Amino acid sequence: MSSVLVTYYSRTGNTKEMAEHVAKGAEQAGGDVKLASVDRVDASELAGYDAIIVGSPTYYGSMAAEVKELIDKSVQLHGKLTDRVGAAFASSAHVGGGNETTALDLIHAFLIHGMVVPGIHDGDHYGPVSVGEPDSRVRKQCEQLGDRVVELAAKLAQ
Numbered sequence: 146m147s148s149v150l151v152t153y154y155s156r157t158g159n160t161k162e163m164a165e166h167v168a169k170g171a172e173q174a175g176g177d178v179k180l181a182s183v184d185r186v187d188a189s190e191l192a193g194y195d196a197i198i199v200g201s202p203t204y205y206g207s208m209a210a211e212v213k214e215l216i217d218k219s220v221q222l223h224g225k226l227t228d229r230v231g232a233a234f235a236s237s238a239h240v241g242g243g244n245e246t247t248a249l250d251l252i253h254a255f256l257i258h259g260m261v262v263p264g265i266h267d268g269d270h271y272g273p274v275s276v277g278e279p280d281s282r283v284r285k286q287c288e289q290l291g292d293r294v295v296e297l298a299a300k301l302a303q
């Protein structure tokens with residue numbers, strides 16, 4: 146069974162709701178899932194997961210400082226997350242408000258860690274993005290991401 150961390154920062158609930166749907170998808174796919182806001186995650190524990198999925202609101206086109214803090218603290222594990230799965234999701238207020246650049250900034254960090262990032266050919270390509278409150282389309286994208294990550298982690302474990 147793949148172990149999956151779904152972690153997020155959320156001030157007004159949009160990213161949190163996305164995270165809950167990502168976790169639901171991962172659980173339904175058979176993952177052993179921990180869902181926690183970033184302030185409840187110690188960077189030292191990241192190496193204990195087969196997959197790490199991170200969500201952030203868009204703040205000035207990138208991730209919130211609270212999320213970046215966890216990413217920066219993950220330097221203590223540099224070289225130890227190779228071939229783990231990394232995936233991202235993001236929320237914003239506006240279409241074109243930077244949700245994709247936020248997801249991509251997270252993905253850059255995963256790639257620098259040597260992690261494996263699933264691209265998505267038939268949905269939000271870099272990870273689920275929401276404008277404001279997640280609607281049914283976004284909720285489905287989030288659940289599909291959770292499912293996809295568990296499947297990919299299982300393949301990598303073979």
Ligand SMILES: Cc1cc2nc3c(=O)[nH]c(=O)nc-3n(C[C@H](O)[C@H](O)[C@H](O)COP(=O)(O)O)c2cc1C
Binds near residue numbers: 157160236276278
């Ligand atoms: C400091 C700050 C910066 C923001 N910058 C952007 C931005 O660049 N583009 C955008 O579309 N929304 C921006 N927003 C809006 C949030 O990304 C948006 O409301 C998001 O859904 C909040 O997520 P949450 O409900 O999980 O806290 C910003 C909000 C704050 C507080």
